[in-house]
Amino acid sequence: MGAFPGPANQPAEAKALNRPRRATVTPSKTSFFDEAQAEHERRLQNRTSDFLLRAYGVLLAATLLIFFLQGFALWGFHLEETTLHWIGAATVGQTAGLLALAIRSIFRGKNKA
8 A cells, every 4th residue: 555645755845845934024214113112101101200290399399388387487397407408418319310301301312211
């Protein structure tokens, strides 16, 4: 009896030709996944910046309230002068740090990730 002409008896080249091909995606300038990832990153950046700006606003308002209470001595409020200097320096440091981060992220080059 002759060999059955099934796939087991075919040469390796014929087996390779009969193998189903993988689906290929035609390359485009931006794929769906790249757009979805970019949209996700934009949303995450917006949420993070919104949270940081709100937290910064609350901290800045608290600092101004402390200086206001100290200046008018309302309800017997009093802090040492060195404590007020530290609070003021921390506020300035926050402002400079936030400004540096914002400028760096806005004016970042397109080739940098």
